[in-house]
Amino acid sequence: MKTAFRDIRDELRRRIIANEWPPGGLIPNEVDLCAEFNCARATVNRAMRELAEEGLIERRRKAGTRVRDVPRKQATFEVPVVRKEIEARGSRYQFTLLSREAMPAPAWLCARLEIPDNSPVLHLTCLHCADGHPYQFEDRWINLKALPQAKQADFSNVGPNEWLLATVPYTDAQISFGALNSDPDLAHHLGCKAGDALFVAERMTSFQDEPITYVRMIHQRGHQMTMRY
The missing domain is CATH 3.40.1410.10 (Chorismate lyase-like)
Incomplete structure (x- = not known):
């Protein structure tokens, strides 16, 4: 049975709070997480995106995703029309x-x-x-x-x-x-x-x-x- 993005988000958040992934630590890439949770990459991507919006992780293209040294509240931005x-x-x-x-x-x-x-x-x-x-x-x-x-x-x-x-x-x-x-x-x-x-x-x-x-x-x-x- 495939896992919903909310379940993945909550589990990743738990690992961060429990210090299983310490501040500044590199988080496994999306391919590895897809294999672990038996889901599509888009599902993992959405879970990671929500954690980034919460300020818990920092995502950088070609540099991977890391736990933030200091959690940061980010502004909510909607592309204006x-x-x-x-x-x-x-x-x-x-x-x-x-x-x-x-x-x-x-x-x-x-x-x-x-x-x-x-x-x-x-x-x-x-x-x-x-x-x-x-x-x-x-x-x-x-x-x-x-x-x-x-x-x-x-x-x-x-x-x-x-x-x-x-x-x-x-x-x-x-x-x-x-x-x-x-x-x-x-x-x-x-x-x-x-x-x-x-x-x-x-x-x-x-x-x-x-x-x-x-x-x-x-x-x-x-x-x-x-x-x-």
Whole structure:
């Protein structure tokens, strides 16, 4: 009889609390755990993902999974849909696909996603507006090795983020926040001045260790993003 992911999660948690796997210790890989619990890799992956969300373990691609030296409470993050953000404010949403190009991945993207040199990718730039006013500039790269169907997808009316969420789940996400000074091109699209400080969110998502997408989302000054702990 196969084991449910909750049973695996609870047993792994018990081993960590009982110090069978000490802080900093390496946890057996997913293949070995699948054999031990007689289940699919996706089942073990979900159990491990929940433990990572609890802050008990740390998962790093190609480096394995370890027990955290200090358990950490992590923020709960749901990939936002900009259309829903705008409509929730009572505004009218508009989407414009600015550019689209299938190409070999540049060196910096290969390093960021840890994919082979010149891997095929799809580069998209988009503009999201609220009541006719620029709201977000989206600069997105999609790994065509992981999602070859993206090359033929129609992004003329539906943004790539919504298409991705409907097409493939994600098991891991990394997000960072920062600011940049607008260059003339961004100033043109966002209706601001060159040199203005803008809010930037960068996100990478993957599915079972396969990189899916990297995106930079650039907002007007004063934009806020909220997380729940």
